[in-house]
Amino acid sequence: MAPRGETKERILAKALESFSIIGYDGTSLDDLAEALDIRKQTILYHFVSKRGLLNAVLDDSVKKLTESLEEVLASTNSNRDRIEDLVRSVFRVALEQPLLLGLLREVSRPGSPAAPRLKTQMSPLMSRAIAWMEEEMESGRMRRTDAQLVLLSAYSTVVGLATEIEILRTAGVERVLRPAAQRRQELLSFLRTSLTPLEKQTI
């Protein structure tokens, strides 16, 4: 028998994968259990209900996401290109944990049962990000715009790059898109041209 929380971890990982790819409703506990060579009741033992499992996966994911971004947001007044730092770090998450963004996408759907919980979980991170941006604007390192709007655009683009790629590939844009590094570069120039103060802009 698996000691420690090993089984629990395995379930969480597979659940993230399944929720992220075939969705919450599309995931059956029986299938999940079979994929893990485990009995369904083991899952229910650890997480009480399917919703409980979703909540656990969600909590876990948001935690990882937060940890990844926290350090960048926390780094104070260095002179480095902080936008680049942020984009780089977000991209790292997107590349290492695409499932995580897939889950965000799944859960953020208007009809999702987990929306309220997501709010509770993400609120601090969002406030933090907005505060960070406003601080940047205050100090003149970032052009003054609506922080929320930029956040929305950036968020959409990143999640899009990570997940919506599929539709384009499916829709006929077959040739594999540029490597991730180049895509990041593209996003960077988008953000730079939009955010860098005019007087510093060299393009």
Place this chain on the structure above:
Amino acid sequence: MAPRGETKERILAKALESFSIIGYDGTSLDDLAEALDIRKQTILYHFVSKRGLLNAVLDDSVKKLTESLEEVLASTNSNRDRIEDLVRSVFRVALEQPLLLGLLREVSRPGSPAAPRLKTQMSPLMSRAIAWMEEEMESGRMRRTDAQLVLLSAYSTVVGLATEIEILRTAGVERVLRPAAQRRQELLSFLRTSLTPLEKQTI
């Protein structure tokens, strides 16, 4: 009894709504029927199976989407700001038919059963859009970049603006975002700074 294809139309509309909001797997034919005050078998009579219904909804939606964009893509060498035309038209679709984009989002999920069909349906439109952009670049009206990449970014942002707004609202960005017109404006400047040829750029 409803003559003509009236019932069929009603079913299609409600199905689009349901698929788009609570997803394909989350939609039950019984619930759908009840919402329409109709018996489930009526749905199956018209669309054979649940998959058949999804396909029908998909075909219908892609058709509307294509029609909306076709005219812009078709308009030849006018001197007007064609990027603005395109963005404007896409936004009009997004605002008038948000469910349509919601469906795209749902269906474009990697695990979706409708992905192959989506490919068939969207391919011409995508090729068309790419050809359009390359033509613009050729003539110097658009800065030379990777058309596919720009398409991906623009697509992500629009679908994002239309659907992912929900997550931010849910995640604590409560204050209602700027009106659509301003958001469109923002997207326009994103695209302009990225696409307008340098020598013409005034910012």
Place this chain on the structure above:
DNA sequence: CTCAAGACTTACCAAATGGTAGAAAAATCG
């Protein structure tokens, strides 16, 4: 060794789901 707590399983189940078969009702047309 004992025994309680934790981890995992077998045995079931009520509800919901997509779907089939065929009758009944409505519309269409000569």
Place this chain on the structure above:
DNA sequence: CGATTTTTCTACCATTTGGTAAGTCTTGAG
């Protein structure tokens, strides 16, 4: 009107689903 076709409904059904109840097995502390 009467016959035929189209549309909708009632009656079922097999399977799947999330979940409950109650056991068995494992482990670690005393």
